[in-house]
Amino acid sequence: MLTQLKKLSISTEGRYAQESELQFFHDYLKTVNARIGVYETIRDEQEQIDSQITLIAQSIDPKIHYRGDRNIANICRRDRQQALRCASAAMLFDDLDRLRNDYLMWDQKIIKAFADSKPAQITYQVMFKVIETMIKPEELTLIAPALKITQMCLN
Secondary structure (H helix, E strand, C coil), rough: CHHHHHHHHHHHCCCCHHHHHHHEEEEEEEEHHHHHHHHHHHHCCHHHHHHHHHHHHHHHCCCEEECCCEEEEHHHHHHHHHHHHHHHHHHHHHHHHHHHHHHHHHHHHHHHHHCEEEEEHHHHHHHHHHHHHHCCHHHHHHHHHHHHHHHHHHC
C-alpha cells in the first residue's frame, strides 16, 4: 500500500488520478478491518506463537538453537519475532514489496553469512503452520503471502 501510494503520488504529479489508478486503494479499504484483526491477533498471541514455533522446531532439530556449544536461542527468538512483526506489518499495509526489498533482503544476507539456511527453513515453515492453526482460513489468505515470501526469501 505505501509503495503503491508513493508510486501513485509520483505518477500523478500535476494531475488527478484516474479511477483505474485508485483501484488498489478501493481494494485495500475493503479488507482493512480484516487486516487489522489479523495484525492484532498475531500481536496479542506473539508469545504463544513463538513458544509453539520453538517447541516444534526443537522437536524437528534439537540443536536448532545451537552453534557448536553456544546456545543462541535468545538471538533466534529475537529474529523470529522481528520477522513475524515485519510480515504482519506488510500484511497490514498490503506492502509485500517493502517487506521483500527492505527487511528480507537484509535478513537473507545475514542468514547466508552465518550459514543458517537449514534452521531458517525449519523455523519459517513451522511459523506458517503455527499461524495457520491460530487464525481463520479467510484471515490466513491475508497473512499467507507475507509469510510465504518470508519463508521463500529466508530459506
